[in-house]
């Protein structure tokens with residue numbers, strides 16, 4: 001209910017942008033279910049069958065690898081070091097990530113922006129290694145982006161989302177270095193929305209349907225899926241259909 005009301009009431013207040021940054025997991029590709037499955041597999045091994053709570057899931061989404069490991073170890077008191085957790089997770093994920101699907105509406109939006117020469121980049125908390133697993137069958141799609149920033153393995157990045165660093169770095173790597181107010185971010189996770197908003201950028205949130213109204217509030221706009229997005233709200237070329 002809330003998302004449509006926000007679209008109606010706020011869209012006249014949006015500011016036009018020139019560049020667009022995209023989160024990846026849960027926004028462009030359906031990998032959050034794989035993170036949940038990975039965490040639950042590790043929990044089962046160390047503390048017995050355990051469902052990942054929505055509260056912890058909300059905090060996990062968007063985190064870089066060492067922060068994610070620390071969160072799960074602390075929340076569930078696992079007898080592991082973060083690096084050990086990450087190593088175990090990677091083994092589980094290398095069989096699951098390659099089979100992930102692209103999220104509804106992602107392909108249409110990215111191809112549209114690309115066709116109109118709007119500069120677009122990927123700003124993911126993934127490491128380059130997990131990016132390769134996730135995009136095994138989507139290589140051509142991810143080549144449409146002008147550049148990629150991998151938050152868990154980029155030497156220029158020390159702090160992950162919710163810190164604004166990844167979006168600031170991703171914007172600075174466009175040749176014309178746009179100011180934050182000229183950049184629009186797409187995100188699904190509260191950590192990512194916070195990061196974009198701290199960077200001074202507008203942010204469209206396309207969250208998991210379980211996301212509460214309070215967690216959507218910091219976004220410039222919250223949508224149910226990417227098909228609902230109208231580029232002209234932010235001064236970008238409208239879809240032809």
Ligand SMILES: [Mg+2]
Pocket residue numbers: 023024025026027061062187188189192
């Ligand atoms: Mg995400």
